[in-house]
Amino acid sequence: HASHSLLSGVDLQCYENNHAHRTEEMDMEQLLVRRGQPFSVVLQCTDHIPRLPDHQLNLILHLGKNNEVVLKVSDSEQDHGKWWFSQRNAQGEVMLTLHSPADAPVGLYSMTVVLLSADGQLLEQTKSQTFYLLFNPWCKDDSVYLPSEELLQEYILNENGILYQGSWDDITTVPWNFGQFEKDVVDICFEVLDNSPAALKNSEMDIANRGSPVYVSRTITAMVNANDDRGVVSGRWDGEYSDGVAPTRWTGSVPILRRWSEGGGQRVRYGQCWVFTGVACTVLRCLGIPTRCITNYSSAHNTDANISVDYLFNDQLENVNYHCWVESWMKRDDLPEGFDGWQVLDPTPLERSDGVFCCGPCPVHAVKEGEVGLKYDTPFVFSEVNADLIFWIVHPDGERIQVSQNSKVIGRNISTKSVYGDFREDITANYKHPEGSMKEREVYKKAGRQVGQKNKDPGQLELFIKHAPAIHGTDFDVIIEVYNSGREDTDAQLTVTSNAITYNSIHRGECQRKTTSLTVQAHKAHEEVLRLQYDHYGACVSEHHMIRVTALLQLTNQDNIILQEINIPLKMPALHIKIIGKAIVSHKLTAHISFTNPLPVSLQGGVFTVEGAGLTEAIEIKTHGKIEPGQAVTVKFSFKPTRAGLRKLLVDFDSDRLRDVKGEATVIVRTKMQNRNAVPEI
Secondary structure: OOOOOOEEEEEOOHHHHHHHOOOOOOOOOOEEEEOOOOEEEEEEEOOOOOOOOOEEEEEEEEEOOOOOEEEEEEOOOOOOOOOEEEEEEEOOEEEEEEEOOOOOOOEEEEEEEEEEEOOOOEEEEOOOEEEEEEOOOOOOOOOOOOOOHHHHHHHOOOOEEEEEEEEOOEEEEEEEEOOOOOOOHHHHHHHHHHOOHHHHHOHHHHHHHOOOHHHHHHHHHHHHEOOOOOOOEEEOOOOOOOOOOOHHHOOEOHHHHHHHHHOOOOOEEEEOHHHHHHHHHHHHHHHOOOEEEEEEEEEEOOOOOOOEEEEEOOOOOOEEEEEEEEEEEEOOOOOOOOOOEEEEEOOOOOOEEOOEEOOOOEEHHHHHHOOOOOOOOHHHHHHHHHOEEEEEEEOOOOOEEEEEEOOOOOOEEEEEEOOOOOOEEEOHHHHOOOOOOHHHHHHHHHOOOOOOOOOOOOOOEEEEEEEOOOEOOOOEEEEEEEEEOOOOOEEEEEEEEEEEEOOOOOEEEEEEEEEEEEEEOOOOEEEEEEEEOHHHHHHHOOOOOEEEEEEEEEEOOOOOEEEEEEEEEOEOOOOEEEEEOOOEOOOOEEEEEEEEOOOOOOEOOOEEEEEEOOOEEEEEEEOOOOEOOOOEEEEEEEEOOOOOEEEEEEEEEEOOOOOOEEEEEEEEEEOOOOOOOOOOOO
16 A cells, blocks of 8 residues: 555644744744644645554654754653654644643754554655744743743844943933844854854754753853854954944844854954844844843953952053843753842853853842852852942052042943833842942852942042033033032142043043142132043044043142043934835835934045844945035935834944944834725624
8 A cells, every 4th residue: 555655745834833933023934933832734645544553653853963863753742841742634634733842952853754554664754844943931831931921022022122322320222123033043043053162063962952041042142252163243342343344333133143144154343242242132032032131331341250340540441331241031940049030141252151252141140149159150240240449540650549439339220121112121129239238248248259448438529520411523511520528728639631432441542631730628619621622532532432531639738539530422413214105014115314414524434224123134325425514414215124013224324433323213014005994894
């Protein structure tokens, strides 16, 4: 009876399965399912269904680049925690329902249906077909289970986000297009995993570990930066980006991931912390691990995990304006109880962990409780949010004088995008106890750190810095106030400098410096005004358009030095975007983008970059010639939305003298024309 074939093929039912597994946005052409949740395929037979008991069906799965891992799927649920399938016969076909364990390795599986005779002889088999298996945060047995639909809508399904920049007291936002469901992104995410050193060295071991979100998230974190492996993005901070793309020009992860994949795993130049963070978030959300982007303001760096950051004032400053990382949600079965939930993963190459540039997963709760012995990299994260800053002035003869400071807190306004919309949620309380509390002292002690002596007596002179609205391209005043709370008039020397810095405090040049000798009368204040002029700062301002004003007050008759600093993000112009047309899948829309040069100098090499998940691939629109001061430029381009829902179009403008100008427009895309005046049928 085996003379003519009985099996004609397998219908993977991609539409139904992907819809049920919440992956329909990724693709409808290939099967994408989540572990721990059944899915059904249909075996099509030629004329008569192979009758049992004279025949039996077997299902074989292969996993790995060269199908090195083979799994036979059991036909009953005898082994808990193993793959099994059930079957239901229909007219000329058989529905096979596959059940995957909730801890199965994620990856690309290939599946074959085998027909055996009653005595176990191979009669025939179907051509193998592939499907992706992903983590399943909707499944309560999965270690990434997150029991809130609202949170999952954001941390798995939202393809748009906001990254927080600026400084702790002047927070700015930049929109980011994660695009985790864009075409081919899921393939590239697994390509990133396949290129990790562990996978290249021993792929069977790597596959065995791919059931663990701790392993997968740590691997992705190391692979996002290209510092020691075939990683995705190369970091650079010195302002020289002409042989690549300046970090400020990216508006999303998809062009970066595609460029890496198309270049055969060649690193993409260049990224900085928010770029690494955005790319890591895309990959982790795509794989099914709930993830969010975090910004820590006044982050401490290069602290050698010793918790007091000594600042040598003539040295490179170590207090970083802000630093970004991601948090992913998972159980930590590898740790004592109580450390499940959000884990810090930092993909920016700052510290080596186990010899590679990678940081995490580190339980946020371990940071809060000072449990620095718990892996991974907890001492490092603890010091990023908890160091005490001590400033030293170093005299030419090497003598060091400690500087007193009015306020210098490390790790403040720790921020992430709210689940409920485009606004900021402050999560500092997840990382640390209230400042000055008993609990904070206990945690410091447990972590083996000294609690910094806060200046109990501010001394009789205090320094404050205020500034008028700081708009890029204009001149504005910075006011330094010296207040004397004492009973005696006091002589002092005040030095004020303004420096162009990057977001992570690399100095790009001093703009202005002013030194004054002054006498401050008892119980009075002296105001010193420094006018910051575009003529001065325009030439040296970095691509992060950030100016740090530092005031140093030296009392004439004593060794006391007081220091105060403020970081001023210059306000940038917005791009204006108007979208014309009805937003319907596969129908043409036109966007008009306009920009007015706010600087008193002309701009050259102007280029707009546009992208949006579900709307358009990333495209560049170049402007020609100069853009004079005050001149408006408008460009337009057309695109056809590919997916329905709330979608964002992100635009960046870049030129020789002005970078990192951003704009966004939100549209609601519908699947088809809707007749607005239709009367509902009764």
